[in-house]
Amino acid sequence: MTLAKLAVLRRALPALACAGLALLVVPEPARAQWGDSYDQPQDYGYRRRSRDAYYRDDGYRQPQPRRYAPPQEAPRQFYWPWEDRPQQAAPQPQPTYRRPPRPKPPVGTADGARENHRPAVKRRVQPPPATEPQKPAIAKTEPSVRIAVFGDSLADSLSRGLDDVFEDNADVAVIDRAKPDSGLVRRDVVDWASAAADYLKISKISYAVVLLGVNDRQPIREGDQSYEALSDRWRETYRTRVEALAKVFQDQKIPLIWVGTPPVRSESLTKDLAAINDIVRDAVQKAGGIFVDAWPGFVDDRNRFVMTGPDLEGQAAKLRTADGVHFTRAGARKLAHFADVELKRMMGSAAPATSEATPTAVAPIQAPGLDGSASKLDDIAAIDRQITAMLPSLPEPPGIPALPVKPAAGQVVPLGRAEISPGGTLASGRQPDGDASGNVERTLQRGSAPLPQPGRADDFRWPPG
Known part of the structure; x- marks a missing residue:
């Protein structure tokens, strides 16, 4: 480098230094108030995945392959003699927390004395539940009175109720001759007139109780003829069959008690049973039997069927079963009560x-x-x-003084007759006393107030003087 170039560079060096200093001092151009920080791309440490990783060319998302846990090997059942069989680790007992015992205070302190003199807690010993003693069964080897019950499934409940009534009486036996699904309409099931006559030939009974009718709301067939239920011809035929059954007991001189069919849950069947009871009542009474109406015992005050009601002890109890036709034990006992009254009256079991x-x-x-x-x-x-x-001996009690005997009826006097004095003149009232003070005339005739008594509350006169 020549001396001339060095001289030029030496002269230009201050100018270059001033230009560099000016660049450092000049400020940056002003940025906008909002959104300038988002204009420049920033690197947050992650990379965006390619579009092909999620979407296919047709625009649908590409399903990612599922990851499953690696399959676990099943425990081996066979090991070679030279292999070590794995030993199962015994389960470690879980630590349990126990409350530390409470330290007892010394006997000489106040707390110790209070602890020693603490009253013992008396635990109430609950008595064992009371069980009703079972009544010993009374053997009825040779009863003198035999009561036979004939009828359908309701008569079966009646028989069980009567058996409960006379269970303590060894002289009375109740014989159940009821046949379910029977009646007076279907003779192919049971012909009650013939069945009762055959039974009386081999057995001797004292009283007969009958309950039929709950299965009789159906047509009656006689040969090729069929009569609709409760039609005129049906009523005549049904009455004839009731009289035929009652005549069987009448010929044998056996007292007959016919219990009327009680109401059921079905309203239409209840109305038909009431009509059947009317037919039976008329036929039985004409044949010399006794008809017992059990209807009031199983309805409310509006004559409607009830499932529950008072039993013989007056307690609320369930009388009918879930089907609304048959009876529970309490209901059977209540049904038997209606026949029991007549039976005891006939047997003379009334209290002397x-x-x-x-x-x-x-x-x-x-x-x-x-x-x-x-x-x-x-x-x-x-x-x-x-x-x-x-x-x-104690002294005799003093006698009760005799009271005067009153007549059963007094003198008969007509109410419309005027009272006449012995002399024949009309009786007059008592003669009025003389009005010496004039209060009557002044009050009643003149309308003036009576004079007040001195010192009384209505005496408003000024005191004298």
Whole structure:
């Protein structure tokens, strides 16, 4: 480099230094207030995936392959003798937390004295549940009264109820002759007139109880003829069959009690059963039997069917089963009550009238023997009589004063007759006393107020002076 070039460079060096300093001092151009930080791309440390990784060429998303856990090997069942069989680790017991015992205070302190004198807690011992003692079954080997119950499935419940009534009476036996699904309409099931006559030939009964009708709301067939239920011809035929069954017991001189069919849940069937009961009542009473109406015991005050109601003890109980036709045990006992009243009346089981107790003679005290020793009393009743005789007699209670006997009816006097005095003149009232003070005339005739009494509340006169 020549000296001339060095001289030129030396002269231009200050100018270059000033230009560089000016570039450093000049500020940057002003940025916009919003959104300038998003204009420049920034690197956040991740890369955007290519479009082909999610979408196919046709615009649908490409499903990603599912990842499954690696399959676990099943435990081996066979090991070679030179292989070590894996040992299962015994389960470690789980640590349990126990509350640390409470430290007892010394006996000499106040807390210790209070702890020692703490009253013991008395635990109430609950008594065992009371169980009703079972009544011993009374063997009825030779009962003098035999009651046979004939009828359908409701008569079966009636028989069970009567059996509960007379279970304590060894002289009364209840015989169940009921046949379910039977009636007076279908003779192909049971012909009750013939069945009752055949049974009376081999058995002797004292009373007969019949309950039929719940299965009889269906046409009656006689040969080729069929009569619709409750038609005129049907009623005549049904009445004839009731009279035929009642005549079987009448010929054998067996008292008959026919229990009417009670209401059921179905309203239409209940109306038809009421009509059947009317037919049976008329036919049985004409045949000399007794018809018992059990209808009021199983309806409410509006004559509607009820599932529950009061039992014989007055407690609310379920009387009918879920089908609304048959009876529970409480209902069967209530149904039997209607026939039980008539049976006891016929058997004369009514309680006898209480008569006045007759005084029992007291045995005299036995005199001591010759050796001075009294005779031995082995009889307990004799000892009681002797003690009663030794007690002092109580004084007789004073007599009750006799009351005057009132006549059953007084003198008959017509209410419309005017009262006449003995002289023949009309009776007049009492003569009024003289009005000496004039209060009557002043009050009633003149309308003036009566004079007040001195010192009374209505005395408004000024005191004298």
